[in-house]
Amino acid sequence: MRLFGEAGLKYLQNKHRGGTNGKKGTRYEDQFAAFKIAEILAEHVEHPEPLPVIEEQAFGFVDDLAIASQRATKYYQCKNSDSVSWTGGDHPIETDFKSQVDLASALQKPAPAVQLVVADSDLAAKLGGKIPAQISEHSSVEFFPFFGSVNQLVLSHPPLREKLAALTRVENPKDDELEATFSALLLAWVRVLGGSSVEEIVQSARKQSPQLLRVFPLTDGVEFLQQAFKDALARIPGLSYSVKRGFFSWNADGVSVTLERDCASEEFGRFQQRVINAKPNDIDAFWDLMP
Numbered sequence: 557m558r559l560f561g562e563a564g565l566k567y568l569q570n571k572h573r574g575g576t577n578g579k580k581g582t583r584y585e586d587q588f589a590a591f592k593i594a595e596i597l598a599e600h601v602e603h604p605e606p607l608p609v610i611e612e613q614a615f616g617f618v619d620d621l622a623i624a625s626q627r628a629t630k631y632y633q634c635k636n637s638d639s640v641s642w643t644g645g646d647h648p649i650e651t652d653f654k655s656q657v658d659l660a661s662a663l664q665k666p667a668p669a670v671q672l673v674v675a676d677s678d679l680a681a682k683l684g685g686k687i688p689a690q691i692s693e694h695s696s697v698e699f700f701p702f703f704g705s706v707n708q709l710v711l712s713h714p715p716l717r718e719k720l721a722a723l724t725r726v727e728n729p730k731d732d733e734l735e736a737t738f739s740a741l742l743l744a745w746v747r748v749l750g751g752s753s754v755e756e757i758v759q760s761a762r763k764q765s766p767q768l769l770r771v772f773p774l775t776d777g778v779e780f781l782q783q784a785f786k787d788a789l790a791r792i793p794g795l796s797y798s799v800k801r802g803f804f805s806w807n808a809d810g811v812s813v814t815l816e817r818d819c820a821s822e823e824f825g826r827f828q829q830r831v832i833n834a835k836p837n838d839i840d841a842f843w844d845l846m847p
Contacts, residue, residue: 559662560655567647572615584636584702585612585620587709588673590742591700591716592623592632596754597772598722604774607758611751618656618670622751628667631656636675636702642688653691669694675702706742710735723769725803726814733768740765767816771802777819785828788835792842808839815847823847 557565593610600607608625616622618631633649642650653670660668672695674680680699687695703709710716711731720734729737744761758772771777777799789797789806797806804824805814817823827847836842 559658564655568615568617571617572613572619584675584700585634586742586746587702587706588632588634588700589621590738590745591719592621593741593745593754593757594716594719594723594738596623597758598719601722601770601774607754609751609753610745610748610757612748613750616656616659617652620673624665626666628669629660629665631660631668631670632673633670634673634700638676638679640672640674640679640683642683642686650688650691653695657691657694669696671695672697673700674698675700677701706739707735710738725768725770725801725816726805727800736765737768740768766818766821771818771820775802775820776800777802777804780819780824782828782832784832788831792836792838794839795842806842808842813846817847 560568589610589612596608596610606626608623611622611624613619614622614631616631618633620634621632623630623632633652640649642648649672653672656670657668670691672683674683674697677699680697684697687697701709701713703712710720716738717734720737721729724733724737726733740761741757743764744757747760748757755772758769762769762772781799781804789795792808795806795808797804799805799819802818802820803814804819805812807813815824815827824847827845830845831842834841834845836845
């Protein structure tokens with residue numbers, strides 16, 4: 557009321573009437589949110605820092621998505637339309653963006669910024685080149701495609717594929733593994749009501765599909781290998797192994813296998829114990845002990 561008057565308050569109240577009903581994972585906003593989650597996690601792999609909180613329909617003028625970290629707060633408006641402008645309509649995007657930054661600043665949010673997300677690359681370039689002066693300091697435009705089909709999105713959007721490849725259980729994932737990983741993140745996001753930490757979302761995705769995503773919090777998983785297990789592996793001719801992304805992999809006679817349960821799991825613990833007890837002396841005997 558103090559910042560925007562009675563008309564501004566009424567506009568906000570009407571804007572948020574209805575909440576998040578009908579969220580099914582097929583919406584443009586949902587798929588973009590899952591992409592941002594993948595992007596955040598991939599960046600976390602390279603530069604581990606506390607993971608931010610992500611929220612949909614936050615009470616504000618730009619409300620499709622808000623991502624808040626210790627350093628910055630960013631608000632996203634998603635427009636899956638060919639006719640998007642900064643100044644058109646009863647409530648122009650330019651005005652909403654300025655009001656959102658003003659509101660966030662009054663609430664002492666760290667480094668508030670706003671971003672317009674559109675599904676057409678030419679439109680994104682056009683809008684990005686014509687950001688109104690009064691919002692240019694805090695505003696940007698991003699292209700994110702919409703295909704409806706998750707499969708087509710993963711196959712066709714290289715930035716998404718790059719982020720997902722950093723998150724999978726294996727280092728060189730196939731297309732179906734990339735799609736399954738994105739679907740797991742999307743499903744975990746769709747289950748969120750309002751907001752959640754990205755840490756909670758990735759843990760939810762891993763709980764649902766533990767064979768898809770690398771381990772978070774980040775670990776190679778070497779600390780879970782028992783010495784007796786390593787001694788037993790050393791006695792098997794031609795066997796090599798590695799532990800990456802929290803999972804155990806082995807190679808022998810041209811065969812490479814990455815186990816589907818992480819090194820901290822009970823299943824892997826039982827596998828270790830079987831190998832320790834059996835003391836296999838060749839690859840065939842070792843293979844018989846697989847989970």
